[in-house]
Amino acid sequence: MEKFFKSLLHQLHKQKYENINEATWGEAQVISEIRTFLENKRYLVVIDDIWDKSVWENIKYSLTVNEHASRVITTTRILNVAEQAGDVYRLEALSVVDSRKLFHQRIYETENKSPPNQLFEISEKILRRCGGVPLAIITIGSLLSSKTEREHTHEYWSKVYKSLGSRLDNGHDDVKNMRRILSVSYSDLPPHLKTCLLHLSLYPEDYEIQTERLIWK
Known part of the structure; x- marks a missing residue:
């Protein structure tokens, strides 16, 4: 403080x-x-x-x-x-149209490009699971954008969809559901980066981390 x-x-x-x-x-x-x-x-x-x-x-x-x-x-x-x-203004979830724009922007770096036909239906299911929550959409979009073109298969996108759990459309930010969304992104990391993130979690927020100390860990 x-x-x-x-x-x-x-x-x-x-x-x-x-x-x-x-x-x-x-x-x-x-x-x-x-x-x-x-x-x-x-x-x-x-x-x-x-x-x-x-x-x-x-x-x-x-x-x-x-x-x-x-x-x-x-x-x-x-x-x-x-x-x-004091007076509370509760933010509404993103509309379907805005959710789609954000999702496509994150994956393809432009909101005007859509997934190919064989992925369109599963991409809509993923968006429904995200429930209009920007952090969820950005997280999953970033995960998918990191994949090569060969990895953009219906099988892989379906795997991501099934990993998301219940949708976030209950009118408020459900912390448990958001953790599930974020854990999908974490689980997809290679082992050495998982370990790195776990070590980073040892430090308090805004803590100045010494590079050499982190590397030794």
């Missing part, structure tokens, strides 16, 4: 807080500085991907409530966090 607040302060005024990351300020001192800085200003702050209600409470406290029509927009995949933050 301390790193987050320092980043927020730096983005609010890059010149004034140019060296904030080197400062020895604690979390409370950074929050106090943010509140003072915003006290008499009209501001729009966008915070992406809040993961916990307690985290939101900390962030909310740091953003001074004033009478200058300031606004805070947040994104989250967790409904009760969104409800605690």
